[in-house]
Amino acid sequence: RNLRREQGNKRLTRRLVSVLIFIGGAAMEQRFYDALQDCPIIAAVRDEAGLDACLASDVRMVFTLFGDVCSIPTIVDRIRAANKFAVVHLDRVTGLASKEVAVDFIRQSTRADGVISTHTNLIQYAKGLGLFTVLRAFLIDSIALDNLVAAGRIRPDALDILPALMPPMIRRVREQTGLPVLTGGLITQKAEILQALEAGALAISTTDPAVWSM
Numbered sequence: 001r002n003l004r005r006e007q008g009n010k011r012l013t014r015r016l017v018s019v020l021i022f023i024g025g026a027a028m029e030q031r032f033y034d035a036l037q038d039c040p041i042i043a044a045v046r047d048e049a050g051l052d053a054c055l056a057s058d059v060r061m062v063f064t065l066f067g068d069v070c071s072i073p074t075i076v077d078r079i080r081a082a083n084k085f086a087v088v089h090l091d092r093v094t095g096l097a098s099k100e101v102a103v104d105f106i107r108q109s110t111r112a113d114g115v116i117s118t119h120t121n122l123i124q125y126a127k128g129l130g131l132f133t134v135l136r137a138f139l140i141d142s143i144a145l146d147n148l149v150a151a152g153r154i155r156p157d158a159l160d161i162l163p164a165l166m167p168p169m170i171r172r173v174r175e176q177t178g179l180p181v182l183t184g185g186l187i188t189q190k191a192e193i194l195q196a197l198e199a200g201a202l203a204i205s206t207t208d209p210a211v212w213s214m
Contacts, residue, residue, distance in 0.1 A: 035060035042205035069095035076110040090117040136160040152177035167199035174200040
C-alpha cells in the first residue's frame with residue numbers, strides 16, 4: 001500500500017502507462033496489466049504457510065512454486081477464491097513433465113489464469129491455449145541473455161528475469177525484446193523494488209511476505 005503511494009508520483013505513473021506495449025498486434029490482456037499496475041508486487045509462494053499469508057495480503061497475482069498433480073487444483077481454487085490471479089510454475093509441480101500434456105493438465109484440471117516456465121515449448125503451447133504466459137530465465141551470463149532475447153520471439157505475455165538486482169539488464173531486455181518484463185530474486189528493500197520498476201520492470205515477484213506488504 002505504501003509502495004503504491006510512492007508510485008503515485010507523475011514520473012512513475014508515466015512509466016507504468018508506457019509499459020502497455022503491443023505484441024504482434026495485441027496487448028497483454030488488460031485485466032492482467034491492470035492488476036500489476038495496481039500492485040506491482042507478485043507473491044511467489046512455495047508452501048502452505050506462504051499461501052495462507054499471501055491470501056491475506058493486497059497482492060493481485062500469485063506465482064505458485066509448490067504442489068503436485070493432486071494438490072494444485074485446490075491451491076489454485078484458494079487463490080481464485082481470494083480474487084487473485086493464479087499463475088502456476090509448471091517446472092515446480094511434482095508429477096508434471098516438461099511436455100505439452102503438462103499444460104493440458106493445468107488448463108483442463110485447474111482454474112489457473114496462467115503458467116510460468118523456463119521451457120519455451122511449454123510457454124508457446126500454453127499461449128496457443130489462451131493462458132497468460134510468463135517465460136522465466138536466469139541471466140547468469142551473456143549466453144543466457146542472448147538465449148532469452150531469441151526466445152522472446154515466441155511472444156510470451158511477459159518475461160521473468162532473475163535475479164532482480166540488475167537494473168541495466170532489465171532495461172536491456174525490455175529494449176531488445178519489446179516485451180513486458182517481470183523480475184525477482186534477492187529483493188528485500190523498497191528501494192530495490194523502485195530501482196527495478198524505474199529500469200522498466202512491470203512488476204517484481206518475491207517469496208518474502210515482508211515485501212508483499214511494502
